Amino acid sequence: MDLSGLRIAVIGGGIGGLAVARAFALREASVTVYEQANAIAEVGAGLQISPNGFSVLRALGLGDAVRDVGVQAATIALHDYRGSRVLQLDLGRLTQRDYWFLHRADLIDVLRRGAVAAGVNIRLGSRAIEAAPGPVLRLEDGAVDADLVIGADGLHSVLRPALNGVAEPFFTGQVAWRATVPCSRGGVAEARVHMGPRRHLVSYPLRDGQIMNIVAVEERAEWTAESWSHRGDPDTLRARFADFGPDVQTILARVDTVHQWGLFRHPVARVWGQGGTALLGDAAHPTLPFMAQGACMALEDAWVLADALTMAEDMDAALAAYQMRREARVRRVVEAANGNAWKYHLSFGPLRFAAHTAMRLGGALVPQRMMQQFDWIYGYDVTGGR
Numbered sequence: 306m307d308l309s310g311l312r313i314a315v316i317g318g319g320i321g322g323l324a325v326a327r328a329f330a331l332r333e334a335s336v337t338v339y340e341q342a343n344a345i346a347e348v349g350a351g352l353q354i355s356p357n358g359f360s361v362l363r364a365l366g367l368g369d370a371v372r373d374v375g376v377q378a379a380t381i382a383l384h385d386y387r388g389s390r391v392l393q394l395d396l397g398r399l400t401q402r403d404y405w406f407l408h409r410a411d412l413i414d415v416l417r418r419g420a421v422a423a424g425v426n427i428r429l430g431s432r433a434i435e436a437a438p439g440p441v442l443r444l445e446d447g448a449v450d451a452d453l454v455i456g457a458d459g460l461h462s463v464l465r466p467a468l469n470g471v472a473e474p475f476f477t478g479q480v481a482w483r484a485t486v487p488c489s490r491g492g493v494a495e496a497r498v499h500m501g502p503r504r505h506l507v508s509y510p511l512r513d514g515q516i517m518n519i520v521a522v523e524e525r526a527e528w529t530a531e532s533w534s535h536r537g538d539p540d541t542l543r544a545r546f547a548d549f550g551p552d553v554q555t556i557l558a559r560v561d562t563v564h565q566w567g568l569f570r571h572p573v574a575r576v577w578g579q580g581g582t583a584l585l586g587d588a589a590h591p592t593l594p595f596m597a598q599g600a601c602m603a604l605e606d607a608w609v610l611a612d613a614l615t616m617a618e619d620m621d622a623a624l625a626a627y628q629m630r631r632e633a634r635v636r637r638v639v640e641a642a643n644g645n646a647w648k649y650h651l652s653f654g655p656l657r658f659a660a661h662t663a664m665r666l667g668g669a670l671v672p673q674r675m676m677q678q679f680d681w682i683y684g685y686d687v688t689g690g691r
């Protein structure tokens with residue numbers, strides 16, 4: 306299809322929304338992003354962008370801007386919760402080495418500037434209240450005419466129920482605590498996972514190693530907060546992880562502000578696009594953070610959706626091709642993330658010991674093979690190497 310002048314309305318100015326906006330604007334489409342928030346702002350938190358997600362940023366012409374604000378990851382290490390190292394994965398063994406630790410606010414800023422530079426119009430304080438095939442898009446302050454409406458509006462998408470029926474997201478029984486603290490690790494660009502009974506804690510450096518990002522996940526029977534995230538109490542966080550080793554205690558002692566997130570899921574959407582509308586990112590497939598792939602999947606979706614429209618004869622064919630090119634991969638990543646929660650949280654001592662021993666041996670004897678098991682995720686370049 307010729308995209309020049311095609312009117313594209315994107316609901317949501319998050320990672321997926323801003324990326325797809327730039328992807329379409331670079332193809333001469335006329336793009337507006339409608340973001341409900343009054344400012345594009347983020348709570349302090351980090352993101353891991355693995356090579357597959359970075360490929361999209363590079364193809365969008367934002368590779369250098371991301372490198373400028375990120376920390377290039379060298380290793381991922383798995384530790385038992387008391388501190389002993391179980392496995393270290395050397396990211397230098399990956400064929401594509403662009404694995405980055407980024408502050409979310411920095412990535413959003415790179416994407417926002419990239420979208421504006423490509424001619425995208427960003428309207429803040431614009432909340433969508435209805436979106437449906439047609440396409441139909443209504444904001445609080447009136448209707449919008451567009452040729453394609455993209456729902457990049459996250460877990461509470463207004464478009465998703467119009468395509469897939471109403472289904473409440475379900476609580477997974479896991480709560481994530483997120484914080485950033487002054488860094489103490491002397492510049493080692495490592496993501497470290499401490500795995501304990503029914504809990505794990507991930508830490509990695511951001512912004513030249515000056516701060517450390519923490520995601521601490523615990524299993525919990527219910528999530529009673531009214532919102533999906535809220536301020537947490539640092540002392541409660543420390544108490545919940547009090548039996549973890551000294552490495553973790555040193556980090557937790559520095560926490561003075563922490564946010565808690567209930568981890569919720571929808572199943573992967575059955576219908577991703579119809580009648581001039583398309584879902585993308587968390588709106589189509591919220592993913593647990595245990596493979597650090599939610600934002601990367603949103604970036605891959607963004608590239609493929611723009612590419613599918615460019616390649617297809619008409620809108621219906623493009624939307625069908627988009628879902629066909631994305632669905633199987635996304636389902637595999639979502640399932641892998643579900644599986645990791647179980648592996649990290651083994652609580653029965655002998656079982657944990659056996660699992661950790663197997664990992665240790667695997668890492669020592671066949672390190673290359675340990676990395677190859679991630680090739681299907683990290684080695685995949687949805688842009689075809691642009």
Ligand SMILES: Cc1cc2nc3c(=O)[nH]c(=O)nc-3n(C[C@H](O)[C@H](O)[C@H](O)COP(=O)(O)OP(=O)(O)OC[C@H]3O[C@@H](n4cnc5c(N)ncnc54)[C@H](O)[C@@H]3O)c2cc1C
Binds near residue numbers: 431
């Ligand atoms: C604890 C945790 C750690 C994570 N770590 C990683 C990681 O390391 N790597 C990784 O790749 N992923 C990670 N993720 C996942 C990642 O954050 C999400 O998958 C990603 O942000 C999804 O992007 P999105 O654009 O689809 O949605 P979102 O980022 O949720 O953006 C949606 C946007 O839409 C706006 N919006 C919503 N409704 C409306 C409306 N009605 N009208 C207008 N605007 C609206 C919102 O304000 C928001 O700006 C993590 C997630 C969690 C919870």
